[in-house]
Amino acid sequence: MITDIKSALRWGRFLLMEENNIDFGSLDAEVILADLLGRERNFLYREPDYPLTPDQRSHFRDLITRRAQGEPLAYLLGRREFMGLPFYVDNSVLVPRPETELLVETALVLLGGPSPPEGSAVNLPPAPVTGTVVDVGTGSGAIGISLAHYSTQIKVCATDISPAALEVARHNAARLGVSDRVAFFSGNLLDPLDPLSIKGKVSIITANLPYIPSVEMSQLPKDVGAYEPHSALDGGPDGLYFYRRLLPRAGEYLAPEGYLLMEITPGQGQPLQALAPAGYTTRVVNDLGGRERLVIFRAPQAKNK
Numbered sequence: 570m571i572t573d574i575k576s577a578l579r580w581g582r583f584l585l586m587e588e589n590n591i592d593f594g595s596l597d598a599e600v601i602l603a604d605l606l607g608r609e610r611n612f613l614y615r616e617p618d619y620p621l622t623p624d625q626r627s628h629f630r631d632l633i634t635r636r637a638q639g640e641p642l643a644y645l646l647g648r649r650e651f652m653g654l655p656f657y658v659d660n661s662v663l664v665p666r667p668e669t670e671l672l673v674e675t676a677l678v679l680l681g682g683p684s685p686p687e688g689s690a691v692n693l694p695p696a697p698v699t700g701t702v703v704d705v706g707t708g709s710g711a712i713g714i715s716l717a718h719y720s721t722q723i724k725v726c727a728t729d730i731s732p733a734a735l736e737v738a739r740h741n742a743a744r745l746g747v748s749d750r751v752a753f754f755s756g757n758l759l760d761p762l763d764p765l766s767i768k769g770k771v772s773i774i775t776a777n778l779p780y781i782p783s784v785e786m787s788q789l790p791k792d793v794g795a796y797e798p799h800s801a802l803d804g805g806p807d808g809l810y811f812y813r814r815l816l817p818r819a820g821e822y823l824a825p826e827g828y829l830l831m832e833i834t835p836g837q838g839q840p841l842q843a844l845a846p847a848g849y850t851t852r853v854v855n856d857l858g859g860r861e862r863l864v865i866f867r868a869p870q871a872k873n874k
């Protein structure tokens with residue numbers, strides 16, 4: 570029976586770890602309880618006998634049961650930290666992944682910022698200074714909003730095909746104080762930006778579009794496959810459906826020597842590089858675990874018409 574912190578954690582750990590094999594179930598139980606109590610996690614260790622109210626007990630049971638069924642912790646808490654910033658998330662957006670921070674750190678270096686503490690694999694000339702960055706498939710806004718937060722000289726145009734995702738992204742931009750420098754557009758890839766006068770003027774385009782090959786969709790871990798939007802994950806037969814369509818259009822928007830950064834899953838580096846339009850240089854960047862994670866395209870000096 571749940572009466573206090575220690576009995577709640579005992580029950581939560583049992584349900585998550587013993588009964589449902591949830592990785593990090595013990596940590597999840599602690600994070601859920603601390604959040605529910607509005608306390609730091611260390612409070613749980615200091616006050617194991619702290620009594621829970623009937624409301625707190627029933628709320629805790631409900632959240633742990635949902636976690637046991639596979640619902641991602643980020644959706645249960647309504648937030649996920651990304652690039653040190655607290656993003657609101659719900660089930661209309663992909664939960665921002667730590668591996669995507671490599672793309673943002675790389676873009677920040679190309680925009681003239683300092684290298685990240687762990688060092689960056691990129692040693693490329695800086696992006697042209699136009700003040701305009703585009704984030705395609707922005708989801709929660711994780712990439713575009715982080716760029717605007719850490720690079721205060723830029724304006725970001727962010728697109729997404731999902732109106733519900735854009736609502737979340739707009740909310741995050743407002744909460745994180747960058748609404749005046751991040752504008753959101755609903756539609757396919759770069760199409761909604763066509764009426765703007767930014768063609769040939771974009772310094773960097775970032776894209777973390779769906780890249781999971783369709784055949785792998787059924788093999789995703791339950792908390793991903795059953796809860797996160799499939800429209801944020803399924804990248805067609807080889808995972809490159811969206812990137813194949815984005816590449817030729819990106820050239821219309823990039824300034825000479827501008828960059829296009831695309832997140833990939835390991836194994837897609839070479840096939841994606843092979844799609845580079847004439848005159849582009851390319852680079853595959855690995856993450857800290859040595860896995861391919863990013864392809865960088867650099868537009869030619871004088872663009873091909």
Ligand SMILES: C[S@@+](CC[C@H](N)C(=O)[O-])C[C@H]1O[C@@H](n2cnc3c(N)ncnc32)[C@H](O)[C@@H]1O
Pocket residue numbers: 662663664665666669705706707708709710711712728729730731734756757758777778779780800801802811
């Ligand atoms: C893998 S999620 C990435 C979300 C966010 N950029 C991130 O890194 O957390 C891909 C996003 O692309 C969006 N998307 C899918 N197809 C699209 C399209 N044709 N045009 C624009 N956005 C698209 C999805 O709605 C989803 O928000």
